[in-house]
Amino acid sequence: MKITIASGKGGTGKSMVAANLAWALSQSDRVTLVDCDVEEPNLHLFFPPDDPESTDVQVSIPSFDNSRCTLCGDCARFCAFGALVVAKDRVLFFPEHCHACGGCALVCPAGAVTEIQRPIGTVTTRHLSAHLSLVTGTLNEGEVLGVKVIREAKRCAAKPGWLVCDASPGTSCPVVETLHGSDFCLLITESTPFGIHDLELAYSVTSCLGIPVGVVINRSDGKDEDVRKFCNERGIPVLATIPFDRWIASVQGSGDLISRVDPTWKERFIALGGACRSSVGGT
Numbered sequence: 001m002k003i004t005i006a007s008g009k010g011g012t013g014k015s016m017v018a019a020n021l022a023w024a025l026s027q028s029d030r031v032t033l034v035d036c037d038v039e040e041p042n043l044h045l046f047f048p049p050d051d052p053e054s055t056d057v058q059v060s061i062p063s064f065d066n067s068r069c070t071l072c073g074d075c076a077r078f079c080a081f082g083a084l085v086v087a088k089d090r091v092l093f094f095p096e097h098c099h100a101c102g103g104c105a106l107v108c109p110a111g112a113v114t115e116i117q118r119p120i121g122t123v124t125t126r127h128l129s130a131h132l133s134l135v136t137g138t139l140n141e142g143e144v145l146g147v148k149v150i151r152e153a154k155r156c157a158a159k160p161g162w163l164v165c166d167a168s169p170g171t172s173c174p175v176v177e178t179l180h181g182s183d184f185c186l187l188i189t190e191s192t193p194f195g196i197h198d199l200e201l202a203y204s205v206t207s208c209l210g211i212p213v214g215v216v217i218n219r220s221d222g223k224d225e226d227v228r229k230f231c232n233e234r235g236i237p238v239l240a241t242i243p244f245d246r247w248i249a250s251v252q253g254s255g256d257l258i259s260r261v262d263p264t265w266k267e268r269f270i271a272l273g274g275a276c277r278s279s280v281g282g283t
Contacts (some may be wrong), residue, residue: 002163004182006206008198010169012188013218013242016252018166019046020259021186021207024269026132030161036178037168038121038137038149045255047134052124057137057152059073059100059145060115064091064191068112075104075113096142121149123156133159154181162273171205179206184276185213186239191224199230212280213240239275240268 022033084095137153168180
């Protein structure tokens with residue numbers, strides 16, 4: 001069962017839900033939690049530090065043989081990202097703009113372009129318990145190819161059992177990549193005008209991808225009528241409500257998990273996982 005935790009905006013409690021859900025499910029099942037918010041991964045803060053396994057994520061970038069280059073400009077004309085500029089006596093390459101498509105090597109008529117590897121991020125794996133692992137993708141500062149790091153993190157996390165992916169906020173390409181291959185998406189929202197607006201944006205993405213969804217209302221003040229109306233009109237089940245509560249904020253703010261501290265919340269998150277599975281006809 002592959003579940004993605006997503007939200008249309010930041011600060012809704014997406015990572016809080018992902019961490020609690022994964023920990024609660026791991027008490028009886030095998031779970032791999034994947035932090036796909038590669039620009040600002042934070043799920044590791046909820047778990048004890050350890051010695052993670054780490055691998056580099058590399059992409060292929062061009063290398064130019066000036067002795068063969070004719071300065072024809074075909075490579076620069078092909079590049080849609082401004083990574084190449086043909087000057088009077090050489091080709092200027094800006095690796096931070098390169099999207100590693102390999103097109104410049106394909107179009108070079110002189111065979112002056114080859115490819116070399118360049119690291120853009122890391123994927124770390126932490127074995128937190130016998131049933132719970134945390135895979136974290138981290139994009140190096142200044143890089144733009146977060147999708148490639150997410151893809152590698154998901155590849156490393158492809159193991160039997162539950163797969164819980166924490167997406168980055170919003171509806172951009174990294175979110176779409178995280179959603180790809182998911183059986184179900186939990187959309188985390190809050191009862192505010194901004195929360196409902198961004199819930200609609202996130203739901204439109206999952207609809208385009210054909211992924212079934214459920215909603216978790218976080219920091220509820222009991223006035224959730226507008227969110228529930230939105231969900232009812234679109235046939236979206238509201239699978240859980242988490243109250244706006246000082247105790248919950250204190251536990252999470254200290255780096256702990258409410259499902260780890262309170263057995264009642266552990267059972268609620270286990271039930272949430274079961275509701276996700278039931279929504280897609282899982283067993």
